[in-house]
Amino acid sequence: MPKIIAAKTIVTCPGRNFVTLKIMTSDGVYGIGDATLNGRELAVEAYLSQHVIPCLIGRDAHQIEDIWQYLYRGAYWRRGPVTMAAIAAVDMALWDIKGKIAGLPVYQLLGGACRSGVMVYGHANGETIEETLDNAAHYAEQGYKAIRLQTGVPGMSGTYGVSKDKMFYEPADSDLPKETIWSTERYLRSTPALFEAARVRLGDDLHLLHDVHHRLTPIEAGRLGKDLEPYRLFWMEDATPAENQASFRIIRQHTTTPLAVGEIFNSIWDCKQLIEEQLIDYIRATAVHAGGITHLKKLASFADLHHVRTGCHGATDLSPVCMGAALHFDLSIPNFGVQEYMRHTPETDAVFPHAYTFSDGMLHPGEAPGLGVDIDEDLAAKYPYKRAYLPVARRLDGSMHDW
Numbered sequence: 001m002p003k004i005i006a007a008k009t010i011v012t013c014p015g016r017n018f019v020t021l022k023i024m025t026s027d028g029v030y031g032i033g034d035a036t037l038n039g040r041e042l043a044v045e046a047y048l049s050q051h052v053i054p055c056l057i058g059r060d061a062h063q064i065e066d067i068w069q070y071l072y073r074g075a076y077w078r079r080g081p082v083t084m085a086a087i088a089a090v091d092m093a094l095w096d097i098k099g100k101i102a103g104l105p106v107y108q109l110l111g112g113a114c115r116s117g118v119m120v121y122g123h124a125n126g127e128t129i130e131e132t133l134d135n136a137a138h139y140a141e142q143g144y145k146a147i148r149l150q151t152g153v154p155g156m157s158g159t160y161g162v163s164k165d166k167m168f169y170e171p172a173d174s175d176l177p178k179e180t181i182w183s184t185e186r187y188l189r190s191t192p193a194l195f196e197a198a199r200v201r202l203g204d205d206l207h208l209l210h211d212v213h214h215r216l217t218p219i220e221a222g223r224l225g226k227d228l229e230p231y232r233l234f235w236m237e238d239a240t241p242a243e244n245q246a247s248f249r250i251i252r253q254h255t256t257t258p259l260a261v262g263e264i265f266n267s268i269w270d271c272k273q274l275i276e277e278q279l280i281d282y283i284r285a286t287a288v289h290a291g292g293i294t295h296l297k298k299l300a301s302f303a304d305l306h307h308v309r310t311g312c313h314g315a316t317d318l319s320p321v322c323m324g325a326a327l328h329f330d331l332s333i334p335n336f337g338v339q340e341y342m343r344h345t346p347e348t349d350a351v352f353p354h355a356y357t358f359s360d361g362m363l364h365p366g367e368a369p370g371l372g373v374d375i376d377e378d379l380a381a382k383y384p385y386k387r388a389y390l391p392v393a394r395r396l397d398g399s400m401h402d403w
């Protein structure tokens with residue numbers, strides 16, 4: 001049996017901070033897993049190095065399910081982003097090891113390919129509608145079949161995810177959260193115009209997506225969904241905060257715009273009601289924040305019974321290791337919907353050499369045994385950790401808003 005003989009964490013910042021777990025076995029084979037939790041990276045690093053790694057030494061690396069249960073049940077304290085990211089990293093690394101020993105890409109271990117490739121969506125952002133649509137046209141030229149559109153709202157320059165996502169990973173003046181401004185009224189007025197213009201310019205064939213970033217109340221989200229119906233969105237994402245799952249009933253009562261949620265979910269329990277009551281159409285949980293491939297498989301099977309498809313989170317604050325894991329998963333499940341694909345910096349791609357490739361709007365995980373993603377530790381060491389946070393948003397009167 002391939003015994004776990006050592007494990008370590010690697011923290012690097014080739015543009016954004018990433019935490020990677022590397023597990024070594026007695027067979028000489030190693031596996032890696034993503035443990036990145038944007039803005040709370042070192043909490044997961046400590047959880048792994050102080051509490052998880054000592055428990056792994058000597059175990060059979062092939063016992064993926066048992067090790068998952070051991071870490072989940074054995075901690076006593078269940079769920080939560082730190083715990084589940086740490087378990088996810090172990091899980092991904094063990095699937096990587098199993099694939100390398102079997103000489104098979106992980107998607108083969110998961111049941112084989114259900115499709116020829118994984119449809120992805122890119123991010124088109126801009127300060128103005130015109131700039132956003134210029135960017136979208138550029139994605140369409142590269143073969144993308146699905147594009148997320150976010151545009152500037154007058155008077156809210158710099159608000160996260162509204163215009164230029166780039167603001168985030170550019171070095172800030174301070175390493176504390178940036179403060180931005182939010183006005184629901186302005187946002188609700190300007191967003192339908194973006195999609196009206198998008199259909200005129202881009203035509204009917206492209207899938208168009210939009211991310212609300214948890215910023216609306218359920219009734220406001222119902223109104224936005226209704227206003228967007230003529231433009232036939234693929235989905236409206238994170239329309240309202242989802243701690244209270246029943247609040248999605250209100251959105252559903254008012255609109256047929258498909259709903260996606262879940263990039264911050266950590267377990268099936270965060271979306272059980274959303275799925276069971278068919279209050280959403282796409283579940284966005286992904287490997288690193290929802291307990292790895294093992295837990296995501298269960299979540300997807302449950303979703304499949306309720307006509308909910310997957311749309312895994314794939315922003316640049318998840319490492320290429322997570323992207324690799326997501327692609328094997330996406331390829332192998334029946335109810336895949338779409339995969340988010342926000343390009344990493346060239347520096348990040350160099351630190352994490354990977355077998356996955358993009359062609360004609362689709363990603364493919366490649367045929368390398370395991371996850372097909374590696375880490376160049378010497379290069380990683382050249383980019384030390386830098387404290388960085390997502391921004392906060394305040395309303396015009398200075399009170400805190402949801403993001």
Ligand SMILES: O=C(O)[C@@H](O)[C@H](O)[C@H](O)CO
Pocket residue numbers: 038161211213263313314315316317340
């Ligand atoms: O759907 C998205 O890509 C965004 O919500 C990002 O994942 C989030 O801002 C964290 O970087």
Ligand SMILES: [Mg+2]
Pocket residue numbers: 211213237238263
């Ligand atoms: Mg999002």
